[in-house]
Amino acid sequence: MIIKQDLHIHTHCSCDSASLHIPEIVQHCQNLGFEHFGISDHLHTAFNMPDIEIANREFNAFGHVKGFHFGIEVTCATKWECEMIAKREYASCFVCNVLGKPFQTMTPIDGIMYGGPAGGPLQIDLTRDDIERLGIEYVIAGVHKPDYSEHNFKAVLEDWYSQLCYLANHELVDIIAHPWEGLPFWSGDCIVNRSSPQDFGLYLQIPQEYWDTLGELMVKNGKLAEFNPCIILAERIPEVIRFKIIEKMAGWKEQGVKFTFGSDSHREYKEDHILKCDEILSKFGFTENDFGLPEALKNK
Ligand SMILES: [Zn+2]
Numbered sequence: 001m002i003i004k005q006d007l008h009i010h011t012h013c014s015c016d017s018a019s020l021h022i023p024e025i026v027q028h029c030q031n032l033g034f035e036h037f038g039i040s041d042h043l044h045t046a047f048n049m050p051d052i053e054i055a056n057r058e059f060n061a062f063g064h065v066k067g068f069h070f071g072i073e074v075t076c077a078t079k080w081e082c083e084m085i086a087k088r089e090y091a092s093c094f095v096c097n098v099l100g101k102p103f104q105t106m107t108p109i110d111g112i113m114y115g116g117p118a119g120g121p122l123q124i125d126l127t128r129d130d131i132e133r134l135g136i137e138y139v140i141a142g143v144h145k146p147d148y149s150e151h152n153f154k155a156v157l158e159d160w161y162s163q164l165c166y167l168a169n170h171e172l173v174d175i176i177a178h179p180w181e182g183l184p185f186w187s188g189d190c191i192v193n194r195s196s197p198q199d200f201g202l203y204l205q206i207p208q209e210y211w212d213t214l215g216e217l218m219v220k221n222g223k224l225a226e227f228n229p230c231i232i233l234a235e236r237i238p239e240v241i242r243f244k245i246i247e248k249m250a251g252w253k254e255q256g257v258k259f260t261f262g263s264d265s266h267r268e269y270k271e272d273h274i275l276k277c278d279e280i281l282s283k284f285g286f287t288e289n290d291f292g293l294p295e296a297l298k299n300k
C-alpha cells in the first residue's frame with residue numbers, strides 16, 4: 001500500500017447524510033494499517049459548529065488511539081454569508097428562484113446558498129480560537145458551492161478557481177479537498193433537476209494555467225492536495241476523464257506538491273475502494289513519498 005492515511009472521514013455528527021460512528025471508523029482504519037487517520041466533519045459556516053462540538057466530545061471520550069486525529073472540513077463561504085449566519089438572517093435560504101424554478105431549503109445547514117453578492121469577499125467561518133478550543137489538528141478546505149456566480153461553466157470555473165486560490169492562500173488551511181470536484185454539477189441545472197446529465201468533459205476544459213498556478217500556490221504556502229475517491233473512483237465519470245484528472249495531479253507532483261488521501265466516507269467505510277485507489281495511484285507512478293502530513297501530525 002502506498003496509501004498510509006485517511007484524513008477525511010465524516011461521522012454521524014456531520015450535517016449531511018453521514019452516519020459512521022467512531023468505533024467502526026477506528027476499526028476499518030486499523031484493518032487497513034493506516035499510520036494516520038482522522039475525522040473531519042463539515043463546517044460550511046458557524047451554523048454547523050454544534051455538530052463539530054459533539055464530534056469533538058465523542059472523539060475525546062473514545063480515548064487515545066495512536067495515529068487517530070481530530071480534523072475538520074470547512075467550506076469556502078463568503079463574508080456576506082458568515083455575517084448573515086452570525087446575525088441569524090436566514091430569510092434568503094427559504095425559497096428563491098434558481099434557473100426559473102423555486103428552490104427551497106429549510107435551514108442554512110449548507111450555508112446560505114443563494115441571494116448573496118457574487119465576486120466575494122470570501123471567508124471560512126472558522127477562527128484560530130475555534131481551532132485551539134476544540135483541539136482541531138488539521139483543516140481540510142473545499143469548494144462545495146458557487147459563491148453566487150451563475151450556473152454556467154464559464155462563471156462556475158472562475159468561481160471555483162478563485163475559491164481554490166483563496167483556500168490555497170489561507171493561513172488556517174492545511175489540505176485542499178477534492179480539487180475541482182462539483183464543477184460539472186454546478187455548471188448546469190442539476191441543483192433543481194437532479195436527473196440532468198452532468199458534462200464531466202468540463203473537467204478537461206480547466207485551463208492548464210489554472211492547474212499550474214494552484215500547484216505553485218500549494219507549494220509556496222505548504223498546502224497539501226487531496227486524493228479523494230469522489231473523483232478518482234466515481235463510476236459515473238468516464239474512466240478516461242478520471243485518468244486525465246489524475247495525470248493533471250501527477251503534474252502537481254512534478255511541481256513539488258505533496259498529497260493526502262481522504263476517503264470522504266459518509267455512510268459506509270469501503271475498505272475495498274481504498275485498495276482500488278491505491279492500485280490506481282500506483283499505476284500513475286505515485287509512491288508513498290508523494291504523500292505528506294499536516295504540520296500538527298508530524299512527529300505524532
Ligand atoms: Zn467536501
Ligand SMILES: [Zn+2]
Nearest residue numbers: 008010073264
Ligand atoms: Zn467530506
